[in-house]
Amino acid sequence: MSSEFFIPDPEGQVPSAEGYFGAYGGKFIPEALVAAVDEVAVEYDKAKADPEFARELDDLLVNYTGRPSALTEVPRFAEHAGGARVFLKREDLNHTGSHKINNVLGQALLTKRMGKTRVIAETGAGQHGVATATACALFGLDCTIYMGEIDTQRQALNVARMRMLGAEVVAVKSGSRTLKDAINEAFRDWVANVDRTHYLFGTVAGPHPFPAMVRDFHRVIGVEARRQLLERAGRLPDAAVACVGGGSNAIGLFHAFIPDASVRLIGCEPAGHGVETGEHAATLTAGEPGILHGSRSYVLQDEEGQITEPYSISAGLDYPGIGPEHSYLKDSGRGEYRAVTDDAAMQALRLLSRTEGIIPAIESAHALAGALEVGRELGKDGLIVVNLSGRGDKDMDTAARYFGLYDEGTDAEVAANAADTAEIEGDAK
């Protein structure tokens, strides 16, 4: 049978049997994990070929997640995008509030098939952690989530959600205390507990088969968006735009459009305070090829291979690596990657909220800011689809401080931001 919502990449595409997308990918893992990672690859191949797996996953994606997700045209927002038509792929409307649930349900089913009883995961913004804790509650699996200490503070709501769902949340205090360090700690746990534990990796990075498998679980985003756009707009978009941290929502949107040469695939990286300041997480813009977390890809690093500490206002994009398929798309020229500052993303967040009544996640707001730029470049005949990968509820504390929305909050920083705001809004009109 063919599945409607679990739509893995057709055979014959990248990666290679060894997990390489051109020069990127592979399996740079400790020997202790080789058997477990191989088991995931074998089990995933079996699952792909098993109609029962597709049936079970389809049922969950429809009746639990709420797929297909809506495609919403946003004309009032698009007035600021040079008059181009803009559609949002509403992954924020999925159960748990982001695209992350697509991959989590697939890997949770795989965990059951492997007979493992415990799941660990890393999380940045907490959206992958919440989705994982949700699936573990649903399937009765033990769940431990690793989260950088800084992220537990700026995404406190999601920490509470994970704990409500029964997960143990470990605040990681090593290194930069963000997503990278959460992944390090999850790997350490996995090495020690691999017998009964599956590492439910949350993005399209990591060792093979994770980049290909996680992509396959998110591929439905682009497949749906492509079909919905053909129905609604009568043609393919000129550009598909998504934010990229590790790159899972972006590859999910892009992948179905790769054969459509007329569709530009545009990834928006976090420029933080500006790429030139060094305080950013724009890996493809400013990084060099290297190895981080099990695969070769672009990495933010110094000349001696030490990983540099990234920065972004967005916890979900605050990562010095990137999935290997994005590195491949960048080098081949099929993908375009540009950097979006904290300020531009926050302006886009507020603009969408006020023009369309949709509060996006700060991660997704980077894609919206990119879409405003791309729209102005394309002009009024342009047609853009943006992956609205998550909702912004979790970010209200950060946004309230940024914009001075709390009653007592009007410090100098907020005032300075307000000045920037006026400038950017002026540009938009």
Next chain:
Amino acid sequence: MSGNIQLLSDTLAAAKAEGRSALIAYLPAGFPTVDGGIAAIKAVFEGGADVVEVGLPHSDPVLDGPVIQTADDIALRGGVKIADVMRTVREAFEATGKPVLVMTYWNPIDRYGVERFTAELAEAGGAGCILPDLPVQESALWREHAEKHGLGTVFVVAPSSKDARLAEITAAGSGFVYAASLMGVTGTRESVGAQAQDLVERTRATGSGLPVCVGLGVSNAEQAAEVAGFADGVIVGSAFVKRMLDAPDEAAGLDAVRELAGDLAKGVRRSA
């Protein structure tokens, strides 16, 4: 000049000829300072270590527990560079004439350049490398340059490694095989897992003839004696680093690691 893989093999063979296991110590370069790290390595050689692994600190040591993470962090904050690691290897080797390996993650070498790194390490008198996140199937480029420069490639095997894979690894490796005593990261443990002996036996059964040395979790003379009962070498890392971290000053730290090396050297000579 060519690297010292032969010295490493000869040293392990000499220990075997004496009817004992070799003692292999690990200390990171640049910890607590570059010169302090060199002094610590000399101290563990004085105490009785046969081989030393010099850690090249990495920002993301995913296979290390809290003790070595802390030491790496101190070294990196102190600004340790690959040139400092090379100086550490050179001074440790020249002062003792004993085999000195480098242990690190793959990215620093990949970024620095494999040819440049292997040439410099051989020139400094190094014996080879242990690269725990470079599994055998990704290692062809490294091995090509290591062999060219007379450097050994010590692969790690784990209790989870299947027999066919052990054969593949021992066929590609040189110097010795690093058998991880348990599934986990570096750090001291109360006991060394029973899986260690099984792993050593399965690794020897590949017939490669490479010495099999056991690491992870060994911290005292009793454990060293126990492991020496079935392995060709005993590898101790975190216990040395912890002595340095716990010492009130550098001189006391040097005394502490020298003393621990002495205890462990006795341990490997009275195999249980």
